[in-house]
Amino acid sequence: MARRRRRPWYRRRPYRLARTAVLTAVLVMGADKVVHREGHGAGTAAPAPEPKAVEAGDARPGVTGPGASPDPSPGSPTPAPSPVRTSAAPRPKAASPRPAPRTLPRSRATRIVIPYIGVDAALMDLGLDSERRLGTPPEDKPELAGWYTDGPSPGEPGTAVAVGHLDTNTGPAVFGGLGELKRGKRIEVRRADGRTAVYTVDTIKAYEKDKFPNRLVYGTRDRPELRLITCGGTYDRRTGYSGNVVVFAHLTATREPGRKG
Numbered sequence: 352m353a354r355r356r357r358r359p360w361y362r363r364r365p366y367r368l369a370r371t372a373v374l375t376a377v378l379v380m381g382a383d384k385v386v387h388r389e390g391h392g393a394g395t396a397a398p399a400p401e402p403k404a405v406e407a408g409d410a411r412p413g414v415t416g417p418g419a420s421p422d423p424s425p426g427s428p429t430p431a432p433s434p435v436r437t438s439a440a441p442r443p444k445a446a447s448p449r450p451a452p453r454t455l456p457r458s459r460a461t462r463i464v465i466p467y468i469g470v471d472a473a474l475m476d477l478g479l480d481s482e483r484r485l486g487t488p489p490e491d492k493p494e495l496a497g498w499y500t501d502g503p504s505p506g507e508p509g510t511a512v513a514v515g516h517l518d519t520n521t522g523p524a525v526f527g528g529l530g531e532l533k534r535g536k537r538i539e540v541r542r543a544d545g546r547t548a549v550y551t552v553d554t555i556k557a558y559e560k561d562k563f564p565n566r567l568v569y570g571t572r573d574r575p576e577l578r579l580i581t582c583g584g585t586y587d588r589r590t591g592y593s594g595n596v597v598v599f600a601h602l603t604a605t606r607e608p609g610r611k612g
Contacts (some may be wrong), residue, residue, distance in 0.1 A: 450551075452604050454575055455506030458542040460498040463513060467536040468528035474540075476500045477514065477611075487514055493524035503575065506538035506548035507604055510569060510576050513540075516580040517592070526581035530555065530596050538577065538600055545608030550600035551575045557583045559594040568597055575602035 460474045477486045477497035488495040496515035503509035516524035537552040553605030558564060568578055577600040 357457075388446050433502075451574070452602050454602070455504075455542070455546055455548060455605055457504045457507060458544040458546065459500070460505050460511075460513070460540055461543050462541040463496050463530070464541070465536070466539075467533070468531055470525060470528070472496045472515070472525045474498045474513065483593055485512065485514060485548040488516065488517065488525075490519065493519045496525050505577075505603060506546065506575055508573060508575050510572050510578060511540075512569065512578045512580065514580045517596075526579065526596075529579060529598060530557070530583065531579050532598055538579070538598075542578070546600055547606040548575070549604040549606065550604040553599045553601060556597050556599070558593055558597065559584060560592075563595060576600065577602070 407538070421583045462472065463474055464471050473495055475488055475495050475497050477488070477499050478501060480486055485499060486497065487499045488506050496513055498505075499512040499514075503511045505511065515526035515529075518524050518527055518528070532555050533550055534552050534554060538552065540548045540550070542548065568580070577598075579600070581596050581600040582592035582594075583596035584592050586592050
C-alpha cells in the first residue's frame with residue numbers, strides 16, 4: 352500500500368483559517384479608520400488660527416486736535432480693542448517742560464541782534480503819529496531799527512513791536528533779510544540796564560496792507576512776545592510796497608549784564 356503524502360504547512364487548514372481571520376481583522380480596522388476620518392470632516396469646521404499679537408510699533412495713535420471726534424463716523428467699522436499686554440516694557444519718562452523765562456522790569460531797548468540774517472543794529476524810540484500810525488526810522492538812516500516805546504520794553508509781558516526798512520534806493524536796509532528768517536531762530540534785544548531779552552521765532556507771515564490783521568499782530572498777550580515788521584509784497588513807485596512781512600516771536604531766555612549767549 353502506497354504511503355500518503357503529507358501536505359505542505361502553508362496549505363493546511365489551520366494556517367488558512369488563521370490567515371483568513373488576520374485579513375478580516377485588518378480590513379475591519381482599516382474601514383473603521385476611514386469612516387471615522389470622513390465623519391470628523393463632514394460637519395466640523397477647522398479651528399481658526401490664533402490672532403497675531405500686536406507689536407508696540409504696529410499700533411497707530413488716535414486722531415487728536417481740533418475737529419477730531421473720539422467716536423467713529425456712521426458707517427465706519429468699529430476698531431477692534433487693543434490686546435491686553437501682560438509684560439509691557441517700561442515707558443520712558445516724558446521730558447519735563449522748560450520753565451518759563453523770568454520776565455524783566457521796564458528798561459529802554461538799545462540794540463537788536465539777529466545772527467541768522469546778520470542783523471546787529473541800534474534801536475531808536477518810535478511812537479504814533481497824529482493819525483495814530485506807528486512811525487518808522489528816518490529813510491536816510493536805513494541801518495537803524497525802531498522800537499515802539501509805548502508798548503512793552505524787551506522782556507516785559509505783552510506784545511512788543513520793532514520796525515525797520517526793507518531797502519532804499521541804493522540797496523538793502525536793516526530788515527532786508529527778514530523774510531528769510533526761520534522758525535526757531537534767535538532774536539536778541541539788548542536793554543539800557545545791560546540785560547538782554549532773547550526771543551525765539553514762531554512764524555513769519557506776509558500780509559497785504561488792506562488785509563493787515565491788527566488784532567493778531569498788535570493784540571495784548573500774557574507772555575512776553577515780539578513782532579518785527581517791515582515792508583513786503585509788490586512795489587509801486589507811486590504807492591510803495593503793497594504789504595508787510597511780520598515775524599512772530601516769544602521770549603525764551605534772559606541774560607544778565609556781562610553774560611554772552
